[in-house]
Amino acid sequence: MGTYIEAACAQAGNRGRKATARGLANDAARTCFSRAGCKPSDVDMLINVGIYREDSMGEPALAALIQEDIGANLGHPPTGGSGSFSFDLLNGTCGVITALQIESGLLQSGVIRLGAVVSSDVQPELENPGAHFLQPAGGAMLLRWDDRLAGFTDFCTQTFPEYEDLFTSGLVWQERRGIRAPRQGNGHHRMAVSVKPGYQARLVDCADEATRRFLRRAGLGVEDIDLLVPAPSRAGFIDPLQARLGIPGDRVAYTPEDLEGSYTTGPIAALQAAIKSGRLDEAQNVLLLAAGAGITVALALYRQTPPAG
């Protein structure tokens, strides 16, 4: 008995028009519901894990706006049905896996029947305009419980705070200079992103260490993993990591070019590639891996085998 992936969808932002984080998440969620053959009103919990938005809105949670946009249980309580509960979760590139862990637990407890995880990021207005670091994209996953599958059996998140300053981001205030036009603001907030030398290499080190520890705890070896679903998708991360772990390329789900650089959507983009190629169906033991700022490494073992015992 376990949580299984009902559907997944990742979509790149249309380069021809300015994408919004909300729009990207909405589009991905709608496509995901369509692929799963279910209605938004079926969803009991919606967690948004996207981070970078065009407006950096503080409240409400973007998840609530997405819930409204896709039309998930908008009636007044009690109307005989059940409602949806939505909130945002922020854990960088690892957010999808953290949300999977939360929803998987609530599915096991019977608190929810259908869980959604959505993600989206767009390039924020940067303090240093040359520091573009992500590709606009949106993603969505739907999760259900299945008595016939082991599903998600193990989760792990490991942090390496000694590297916490290698990647940092945050909004900073910039006072407007010079003569101000009437009704013009006093300044604006811009996203300051700092990536220090060595970040990429340490990301690989930490992912390697965390993966080995995780597999040891699960009683598995690297050779038992049929498919690695990694994020971020950059070759500078995946190539050295798979070489270090000793996982051959035919057991790695590579993200297609148009979704390369997608940020919090990264794990969903890689997963979608595996679904489309049929490799997810063929794999028994699937390892989802995400690594990002912190340095944080999140891992999830997804087993398409009958439940243990």
Place this chain on the structure above:
Amino acid sequence: MNEPNGKQPSHWLTLQSAGSGASWGCRIESVGVQVPARRLSTRELMSRTNHHTKIQLERLTGIHERHVVGPGENSFTLAAGAARDCLSHSQHQASDIDMLISTSITRSKGRSSQSFEPPLSLYIKQAIGATQAVNFDISNACAGMLTGVFILQDLISRGEISRGMAVSGEYISHLSWNAAQQIRSLYSKQLASLTLGDAGAAVMVERAPQGSGMDVIGFTTLAEHSRLCLAFPSSVGPGAQMYTKSRTLHKVAIEDMVPLIAEAIREAGIDVADIDYMIPHQTSARAIQAGTKEFVRRLGARPKHVVVNLEEYGNTSSTTLFVALHKYLEEQRIRKGDRVMLVALASGIEIGVAIFTIDNLVDGYGHVH
């Protein structure tokens, strides 16, 4: 009771209860608070508006003063201070914490008015020495802390973790200063920004014997009303600005909250009169009075006490419920055996209800049984 792996269709709330057959109970073990030393009276705040507003804010809201940060204080320092205070009332060490969730809307730290990565929870766990804790942030407007408790409850009741902390540091007084520059009348959508105060709060949640601890905790998002309160980075000054359709928000909240609270009370298997203390989200004294009146009218009974602490703190956003609970524990007003109901109300519209009976929680506050 929850059906195994299938949600009960009669519930609008996404709901966890002690009667669901979970392996473990889950209880609030300690609560901590950090409020800045500096106080700002409503009179002083209103004297610093750019325009002569004629708004009698204290009479309207019941807020006499609020605490506001001084130099060097921000969301991070308030959260870390609250987490330390929580540990000082706890039987556990920081290294015992399995999960730490930062739940504030604001995440100011250093030069950032809003930190994005790494998550603020990483810095907080490092500051308090919770080296073993898995950490992440959530954002759910003023319902953030109770949402954190909701998440911890499931992980604890399934035995996945033994204890966790939800922590929040809300440095939100910059919204008041930014609003003060623009607000002109009572009908301004920034009026609610003048009610805000800064505070940090933390709550430790731990494993309890099966069937004990939290009676029920449930949440829902009434997303049809998601745009009634919006906050963005400001162009007036550092920090944010918030625009609220207060009258509509309170009308919807009062209308829709009562059946949801009734649902939670029914699930807990108790009557309204069994609730000793109801702690609602602290927005304005008038709104709480109106809400309570409607509550009594529709449910036919009232809790023994309705907690209002606005006079001293104002609306401290995601921390209000736990600042109030902490105050009543410190003042030894809430006692062992009392049944408490926390009611979260937030932009979204998020509504959350938690009902629990006080047990060992009072031990950390010098109560003599």
